[in-house]
Amino acid sequence: MIAFCIIVLLLPVCGSVPLTGWVQSPGHPRGYDPNSRLTWKECAPTGHRITLTLIHLDVEESFDCEDDSLKIFADEELLFKLCGRKSMKELQASINPFLHSSRGGCLSVSFLADYSNPERHTGFRGFYAIQDVDECTDPENECTQLCNNYIGGYRCFCRPGYVLNPDEHTCQVSCSEDRNGSREGVLMSPGWPEPYPENSVCSYTLAVEEGLQFELTFTGVFDVEMKENGQCIDSLTIKPLSGDVRTFCGRKLPSFFLTRSQHVEIIFRTDYKGANRGFSLSYRVREMNCVGPVTPSSSLISQHSYSEYPTGYKVKVKCDKGHVLKSIKSAEVEYESTCQKNGEWSPVIACEPVDCGIPELSELMELSDKDPPTTYQKQISFKCKSKYYQLDNTGHFTCNAEGYWESESGEKLTEDSPKCEPVCGMNTEVSFGGRIFGGKKASLGQIPWQLLHRSSPRGGASLISDYWAITAAHVVDGYEQSTLNWLGGIIDAQDKNAVTMETEKIIIHPKYNKVVKGTSPNNYDNDIALIKMSARVPLGPNIRPVCLPKITDELEGESTISGFGKVKESKMSQNLLYGPVEIFSLDKCDSRGLPVTHNMICAGGQSIDSCKGDSGGPLFSPVLGYGSPDKPYRLIGIVSWGPPECGNESFKGYYTKVQNYLDWIKETMEKN
Template sequence: MKVKVQKERALTLLNMIVFCVIVLLFPVCGSVLSTGWVQSPGHPRGYDPYSNLTWKKCASTGHKITLTLIHLDLEESFECEDDALKLFADEVLLFNLCGRKSMRELQSSVNPFLHSSPGGCLSVSFLTDYSNTERHTGFRGFYTIKDVDECKDPENECTQLCNNYIGGYRCFCRPGYTLDSDKHTCQVSCSEDHTGSQEGVLMSPDWPEPYPENSVCSYTLAVEEGLQFELTFMGVFDVEKENGQCIDSLTIKPLYGGVQTFCGRDVPPSLLTRSQRVEIIFRTDHKGANRGFSLSYKTRGMKCTGPVTPKSSLNPQHAEYPTGYKVTVKCDKGHVLKSHESAEDEYEAICQKNGQWSPVIPCEPVDCGIPELPELMELSEKEPSTTYLNQISLKCENEYYQLDKNGNLTCNADGNWVSESGQKLTDDLPKCEPVCGINTDAFFGGRVYGGKPALIKQIPWQLFHKKSPRGGASLISDYWALTAAHVVDGYETTTMNWLGAIVDGKSQNPVSMETEKIIIHPNYQKVGRDSPSNYDNDIALIKMSARVPIGPHIRPVCLPEKANEPVKEGTISGFGRIKDEKSSRYLLYGHVQIHPLGECHSEGLPVTDNMICAGGDEVDSCQGDSGGPLFSPVLGYGSPDKPYRLTGIVSWGPLGCGNKNLKGFYTKVQNYLDWIKETIEKNSK
């Protein structure tokens, strides 16, 4: 018993010695709130197998906890997988320790890091396995919870002075400054109220010495209605500015009108505020040694100035107007009064005592709105601006149509869209007309009589009347086609069905068109459709009952130009008779040369200047080709710059087809351009 008591006394004495060492190494001041020990089970006699310890200690706000290990003796193992001491700060693992470390080693490599954040926690986890090859004493540490000195933290944001106390800190200011509501920023008490004063001087704090930091000075000027303030800067103006940006600033805010902010060293001009109340705000940051400003203020009678509202003029016109003065406000050209149902553009306004006009009705630009456009036409932009002087442009909906004139329009002052020539859109509306004379697949060679089949996109203007009378026609727009008069003679009051977009007469997917009108040239002599004695003026116009769906397979051919060089060759096409005297199932084409009329045999029938004579080496049009096209240039040589044009219409020829000594006759389309244009205009919707 005596031995046990002596051992306990010795242990107590040892602890006191160790504590004294710790106190010497880590001074403990009056801010320490709590201290204590944490150690392994059985220390210092040694820990048993399967020993474990979990310990956690937290500090309150404004405090932190530190731990100092003074002893470490655990079983050594790879990555401390047998026995281990794990140390955490704020739930983050700092160390995983095992083996032996001296006090010096602990002091240098472990203890400096064993502390929590302010208000944080430290925790310890000690766990051993089933056996040890030798006895190990474990670990022991000393913890303290003490106050944090926030004033030593450069991020505490006190702009001047700081006072630390147990559990927190407080910012305070030097004499002449007040603590802002944020409890960190010290500001100069420099706000002044000059209400009722009609003249005086305003200066930055400490003028003419450098102004203090963190200043927010508000100077209020206010007088009775009918007066305004005039501000004049005096002497030096020096407000901090860097790289073109205001670091400190002087802001002038009148009751009416725009706010102005000044900085730098350029003296601002005198200001007539046009306001009976003005607030002047001077702001500075936490650094700088600039001198600030000095300005005088005085009052003068209130005046009104123009304009009353943007985009308007006054009558009469003066630089200033006294209170009570009445003027007529007139909106500028192309503008009308806002919220007025009628197109009013003027009203009367009176200058008020506060220097403002009343009433104030804004002038807004005339709006032409989105125009109503015909079928096939659309705007180039989806949501264009439609007000005065804005422009829009029109376009056709697809590539197979083009405008017949310029589609640029401008909104004028009367609210109308006008063309570049100045005409109203309703009087000068562009039209979308099919692009003519263009195909998408050209091929060379072949002929009609015994000719070569055409491809589907080669001759897209070719139309075909399959039933009696069998014949052809040429599409010249999305409503009109040209054919020979003798093909439709006697059918003027009959609905004929024409086929397009085919090269095979048995096609199951043709574009089918019904006729609305058939108009034969008035000078054509109706002497019998099957065997007329005169083919002069053998031309007729066909109007379809509905718009032809223009696309890659069906599109019009161009009409010839009025003045043009004589055409020497071209291409003919049709579904007419071939060598075996049967009608062709397929659309055939071939190239022909154009000859002087005198070289062509007519077998006694009259030949006129309204005809073209053409043929080639066993190339000829034949029965069933009548009304079809003779077009130039030769198929395969057309282009957007040189479109295919309808030179002739298959009309008549001597008996027999394909005889190289005989040529065919074609109606000369160039001679009928005026009749075609006038007839279409007269019979259009």
């Protein structure tokens, strides 16, 4: 009884929870009746567990214990479902070792007999006990050093020289030290030169008056635990009041350095294991000086060159090339600064890179990258928005020191801006052969530079840019002050979806021999005119310009003519027709008495000819179907004049030689 009372004092819960007891089936040991039932449950208090020891088992045996059964649960999980007979030896070997709860958990028993019991069975009996758990034997108790178990719980404590953290599990060395006012001394890891202890967090504080700084020198061995990849496991951190924080580990002895601060905190941290030796460093104070540069991207201008400058020393601060003073709106790049007692320069004005800004772009152009950096030495590039345009010059520029975008050749963007010029001489359809006089129909996009003027006199023109077209002078003679409409992007003269272009200017070559309106000219020399449209032509797959010829091109072999002109008798073609013609020397062509000049080309073929209504249209090379990006279609001639009998093989047609007018075309377009 005395022993029991002592237990009660140590275990406050004994008054409400029996420490031991028996649990048995109804009627034991005489035997249980059919339809017998028993439910039992006991829970252990905190820091304890409950165990059950079966000393007898005799329950009707059936498959999977379907008739009568004894179920034992621990913390609501089924441990065993039992039936049949087992000896005490069998129970001790295979059942009893597993009949226990978790710490603070519960055991429960459920006994159930069915309606029949052909043979009398005595049932079961077991002894339960509530036992204290020794938490100190549990590797997960998280005590980093020592553990003390007591009934219902455990407590961590530390070896001498350590203190227990607020988490009540971790021990750490009490090694922090305030050396405020100390001008020199030595700091060492705990236990130096022996290995330092685990779970250390040592903080050493150094502080002196303004105008001084600490000089740190590591001595002897430096050995702070580090992973193979260079990551610190343990660490030594030097943290000045201002300036860079440095962290060290490994075995390489850190070099001497100045803290540039009158206040320094040195923090040494270790983990829970290791056998490294730590560190030893000495410190002393010295006067605070200033070092350069005063601000990034600048240099010092001084009568003397020092690695450090004394208090009160004045220097000129000059921004590096391509940088200007941030707070000054002008292009100033220089100011005066003085070394202060705290080792800082004053004033400090940042030098920021020159910013060239985003340049103004034409409606056809855009930046290759969205929101690119635009400061000194940064690069930008341009591209055309549409695939029907290409840059006429380099699209790459660099921001220079003066704040201008500069090309690789040194040209300023404002002076040498790239332009998006239409891609010329390309089509979307490929075909071969055909004739214009009674000839073959063109496909949509096959001759996309062909334009049509339906009013009297009916005529054609060739688009040579997104604003300009070229035609024969006699087609527009007398209409210089009028507004004419031209159709493009079609192969059917009646197409209601044609692109309509309105003229802004009609410029006839100044040496063309003008005639009285309503009559035919008797001299077709300089039969060429330029048409400027009032708005930009919307280029696309079915309407795009033809290239002008090169001055060095040799005009020979086959070319192609196209137009909506007369096909037989007085009937004009509704469809765009084309066909190949051969170029001949002028002395092999019959002009019917009309004057022929070097400004003309003579061309024709078998039953292939331009005719009335084709005037102003193109003669282009190479033959349709053989153009490529490397060999675009070029306008070599303009349908000008010929014999009345279109398609007569005895006579050829005459075309204005575009090659002779390249300078006039260029100058006229630039001036207008």
